[in-house]
Amino acid sequence: MLRHAWAVAAKDLLVEFRSRTAILSVAVFVVLVLVVFNFGRDPTAVSNIDLAPSILWVTFTFAAILALNRAFQIELENQALEGLLLAPIDRGSIYLGKLIANLLFVVTIEVIGLPLVALFFNVQVLLAPLVLVIALATVGFVAVGTLFSAMTVRTRFAELLLPVLLLPFMILPLTWAVQATVRLLAARPLSEIAGWLNMLAVYDIVFLALALLLFSATVTE
Amino acid sequence: MNMLRAGRWITFIALLLLAGVYVRALAFTPVEAMQGLAQKIFYVHVPAAIWAETAMVLVGLASAVYLFTKDPRLDRFAAASAEVGTVFCATVLTTGPIWGKPIWGTWWTWDARLTLTLFLFLIYVGYLLLRGAVTDPGMRARFAAVLGICGMCEVPFIHLSVFMFPTLHPMPIVLKPSAPSLPWSMLSTWLMSLGVFTLLYVGFVVQRYALSYLREQLETVGGSHA
Amino acid sequence: MLSDTPQNGGYMIAAYVVAAVILLGYTLSLYLRARRSLRP
Numbered sequence: 001m002l003r004h005a006w007a008v009a010a011k012d013l014l015v016e017f018r019s020r021t022a023i024l025s026v027a028v029f030v031v032l033v034l035v036v037f038n039f040g041r042d043p044t045a046v047s048n049i050d051l052a053p054s055i056l057w058v059t060f061t062f063a064a065i066l067a068l069n070r071a072f073q074i075e076l077e078n079q080a081l082e083g084l085l086l087a088p089i090d091r092g093s094i095y096l097g098k099l100i101a102n103l104l105f106v107v108t109i110e111v112i113g114l115p116l117v118a119l120f121f122n123v124q125v126l127l128a129p130l131v132l133v134i135a136l137a138t139v140g141f142v143a144v145g146t147l148f149s150a151m152t153v154r155t156r157f158a159e160l161l162l163p164v165l166l167l168p169f170m171i172l173p174l175t176w177a178v179q180a181t182v183r184l185l186a187a188r189p190l191s192e193i194a195g196w197l198n199m200l201a202v203y204d205i206v207f208l209a210l211a212l213l214l215f216s217a218t219v220t221e
Numbered sequence: 222m223n224m225l226r227a228g229r230w231i232t233f234i235a236l237l238l239l240a241g242v243y244v245r246a247l248a249f250t251p252v253e254a255m256q257g258l259a260q261k262i263f264y265v266h267v268p269a270a271i272w273a274e275t276a277m278v279l280v281g282l283a284s285a286v287y288l289f290t291k292d293p294r295l296d297r298f299a300a301a302s303a304e305v306g307t308v309f310c311a312t313v314l315t316t317g318p319i320w321g322k323p324i325w326g327t328w329w330t331w332d333a334r335l336t337l338t339l340f341l342f343l344i345y346v347g348y349l350l351l352r353g354a355v356t357d358p359g360m361r362a363r364f365a366a367v368l369g370i371c372g373m374c375e376v377p378f379i380h381l382s383v384f385m386f387p388t389l390h391p392m393p394i395v396l397k398p399s400a401p402s403l404p405w406s407m408l409s410t411w412l413m414s415l416g417v418f419t420l421l422y423v424g425f426v427v428q429r430y431a432l433s434y435l436r437e438q439l440e441t442v443g444g445s446h447a
Numbered sequence: 448m449l450s451d452t453p454q455n456g457g458y459m460i461a462a463y464v465v466a467a468v469i470l471l472g473y474t475l476s477l478y479l480r481a482r483r484s485l486r487p
Contacts, residue, residue: 144371151364155354165347168340169371172378175336199381206374214367217288225481232474239470243463257453262462269466308473312466319462323455421470428477435484 004089008097009104026063030113033059034120048121053181056117057174060138063109064170065163067102068145091216099146099211106138123185129193130184136200137177140207141170147211150218173203225431232424238417242410250410262320264410268418269312270338274376276306276422277341280348281373284366293437296362299369300352301429305422307345314342337379344372358437 037055114134118126145166152162177200180193246264253260279302287295317335318328329335348368355361403411 151367157354161350161354164350168343169375171340172375203378210371210374214370217363217367252452254452257455258459259455261459265463265466308469312469315465316462319458319465323453323458432481432484435481439484
């Protein structure tokens, strides 16, 4: 099943790579956010450390939503979904493939964004626990988002509906992640964020399992 | 239509009893010394909150069974419970801040329980929007079921968050592991209110279920989607 | 020393009214929608 998933992911990523527009627009967005947030504050009143978590997470969530919209858009444009469904592969593989492709996309953004934040805001963000928090939260919302985008892409208001549906499911891991990020950047001890890490991990496990189980209901005829 | 009539009767009785609870809570239940009269909002706010969440759990359960059995009655029930849950959730979200303002000094705080109740409301709204956006009944039922199950699974995380992270919101005084810490004079009113909200939930759901059924009849006859 | 019980009855009334409006409003909505579906 994993082999099929990789095949699906590879196909998606290849298409995305060829288009490259999405990565570019997110990169532009990252820089924009960084610049706006930087100039939009009084440096004496608001420290970098106060702003950094918000900037990080605004950027990452935007990237996630963009990725999710694009992913199924591509399918729909080329009616590739029908083809995929005819192929003798498990529905779960299709989901995993899409998940992997979406994750790689979002992670690419994060890998670009994180050092940029460190650079422009002079904040030490390259910390292992922070990376873990980011990874867990990202998996959380991309897992649910991939499932939902399979549904919304078939509706009339796909691009509007996806963020609306996803919002409550993103907010939960997001609030935990942001709170953990705030503490990590303030160099608080790890024990303080253990609770949030646990919640994030459990959330990921539960929703990944759920998405795998439910995906076929979103694509059967 | 029998079901519709039954639903209307149950709702009518529930509303009468609600009036009774109102009178009892407002006039015949002691005032809480620390918080004053505003504390009485508790008698409406908490039962509504319990049903707002329970309704979501029921949507999830019905959705899960629906995906196995494809029985349209479960889908109709899920749709009904979702709509009613939304109404109760709206009640919680309005009465909550009205209670919060005099007690905490602020209408809103991005505190765990408030934020997450807001998001329960968003899940409900999303569910209703999704149902509205899909025209094919089979697809609509399946998609709604998927979302319903996810929504139900969010609810425990919501609860965990409340217990794990200290918050401005009062910790539960009734639904907690040890015995409720309310004097009987207040507890009895609260229990009555809970009973009334339960009846109200049933009445509303039955009516909404009947409505779905009526609309389906219309659709098959070739009438416009109401 | 004696802490006064705060005078916030207005909020209580407001909340009770809002809740009643929502619940009665929904009742009405259900009634009207059912009537519309029954009419043709």
